[in-house]
Amino acid sequence: PEIGKPGDFSLRIFILKKPATDKATLRLFEESAKDGEVIHNVELPLTISPNTRKVRVFLSSPSATNCEKMEEKTFLIGKTFLPVEASVNLLLKKSSVIPRGTQLEAITVSDGIAKLRFSPQLDGENTTCMKQKIRSEIEATVKRFPSIKNVEISVTGKTPEETLKP
Numbered sequence: 001p002e003i004g005k006p007g008d009f010s011l012r013i014f015i016l017k018k019p020a021t022d023k024a025t026l027r028l029f030e031e032s033a034k035d036g037e038v039i040h041n042v043e044l045p046l047t048i049s050p051n052t053r054k055v056r057v058f059l060s061s062p063s064a065t066n067c068e069k070m071e072e073k074t075f076l077i078g079k080t081f082l083p084v085e086a087s088v089n090l091l092l093k094k095s096s097v098i099p100r101g102t103q104l105e106a107i108t109v110s111d112g113i114a115k116l117r118f119s120p121q122l123d124g125e126n127t128t129c130m131k132q133k134i135r136s137e138i139e140a141t142v143k144r145f146p147s148i149k150n151v152e153i154s155v156t157g158k159t160p161e162e163t164l165k166p
Contacts, residue, residue: 022048051079057091058140060133067129068136084109084145088116091141097133099124105156112149114142115160123155128166135164 013026029041055077058070073094080086088104103119116138126134139151152160 024048048078052076053079053083055083055087055090056141056144057087057094058137058144059091059095060097060137062097062130062133064133067132070133070136070140084114084142084148087141087145088138091137095134095137097130097137098122099126109148112147113152114145114148114150115152115154116142117154117156120155120157122153123158123163131164131166 024046026044026046027041028044029038031037032039053076054074056072056074058072060068060070075090075094077086077090085104085107088107092098092102092104099121101119102121104116105119106115106117108115122134123131135153138153142148142151154160154163
């Protein structure tokens with residue numbers, strides 16, 4: 001669409017914790033560039049499906065001396081048609097070794113290979129052991145899906161070979 005004209009958009013929402021109720025409100029708005037006030041506010045009522053699924057993620061302790069030791073944790077999330085993506089997003093929220101603010105920017109799964117691209121925060125200034133813990137958490141969480149045999153991890157602006165290297 002032209003600038004200033006409404007256009008179509010899509011939005012995917014991941015609910016990482018089972019809500020107390022099946023009712024919710026989706027609020028879409030824009031903040032005025034002039035003064036930061038809310039403009040173009042739209043509120044849409046939603047009904048959240050009570051269906052849930054178990055998701056397993058693998059977490060390591062930042063203080064553990066063994067760089068590969070992890071613990072499997074199970075969480076309930078809302079039913080999704082994108083379980084790999086939902087699992088990785090949950091891992092980003094629950095991990096104590098993945099840097100805060102890290103976002104999953106893209107994911108593709110094809111021919112047994114999951115390719116994940118994260119925001120640059122993932123590959124920050126970490127020790128070799130911490131980078132190994134980050135890689136291990138992501139790989140173990142994604143490889144638990146039977147259709148995934150290999151995982152390629154990258155960050156925006158780097159190849160998988162350059163990402164999480166000592």
